[in-house]
Amino acid sequence: MSKNILITGAAGFLGSHLCDRFIKEGFNVIGMDNFITGDAKNIEHLKNHPQFRFIKHDVTEHITIEEDLHYILHFASPASPIDYLKIPIQTLKVGSLGTHNLLGLAKNKKARLLIASTSEVYGDPLVHPQTEDYYGNVNAIGPRGVYDEAKRFQESITMAYHRFHGLETRIVRIFNTYGPRMRLNDGRVIPAFMGQALRGEDLTIFGDGSQTRSFCYVDDQIEGIYRLLMSDYAYPVNIGNPHEISIKEFAEEIIKLTKTHQKVVYKELPVDDPMQRQPDISLAKKLLDWEPKVGRAEGMAITYNYFKGLTEEELYKSAHKDFTNHIKR
């Protein structure tokens, strides 16, 4: 008999890819989303699929599911700085109240729950690369604190349910992941640079571009999450690609990839923007026999092709405004 899985954030970037993966594995998938940052287009292809049903719901409100549930993936949350700075209270609520509701549901259904945590729990890290035993360097009262602390609380309450109620839980700490179905206007650096290239605009580097990130292609991320869910490990696990690059070098790569000869312009660095980020994935390698397979050149080419396929209206409707004003202290 097929197993049932609830995926929150199903209309989002990662959530929609997870729906596809679990359907492919033979699960009955219940997708849940309130569309606050997601897009129905991401799950349009699943509309009439016999293994899929969708519930429009805000997970910060009580959740009722009729079916038995075997697994729950909690991926609902604004995820890009521009989103969580625009909707800070919803961000705090989905990480805290939303997670509490899902833990209650998991307990009631005796389901295994995996929560989507983030490299942001390490804040602006003083340990490099970041290992799971690093406690982080987070400014709780800074503008990014709404996301970082919601995720830290989420991890904390999840471990409490695991220890106190014996609930089966998993925690994935996701590092910058990219690929098709990202929103062009979500302000994250990859859609931002690719959108600017497609519109013939200058690429906006925040700060001097010496800050680093390590980008993971979505298929690798989904594989890591799948393996973690099926493992028996309850503590946090980093999933990301350790190939680190500075934002300045990354802008140069995008200019080469898109062959559009744009200039770069420098803007103010957002408050508390982490200066370096690279996952230490030794634990995932050992526990899950997992490591990323898709290199940056290949993954970026696929992603750029996806954005090139957007309509003119989507490309311009999506043009994101300079949002640094939102993130002053």
Ligand code: NAD
């Ligand atoms: P996304 O914005 O594309 O997807 C999030 C989805 O959650 C959206 O469809 C949104 O409408 C939905 N949502 C938000 N609040 C909700 C609520 N209260 N009730 C119901 N639905 C709600 O973002 P994403 O990149 O797919 O991120 C998914 C998850 O992964 C998030 O929890 C995020 O924190 C985590 N994560 C992502 C990355 C990354 O690089 N993409 C990195 C670290 C962590």
Ligand code: UDP
């Ligand atoms: N960034 C940039 N220009 C942009 C968007 C982002 O230089 O147009 C920088 C941002 O300041 C950060 C990095 O790119 O240092 C990654 O930002 P993103 O929003 O993708 O995610 P983060 O890793 O900060 O959550």
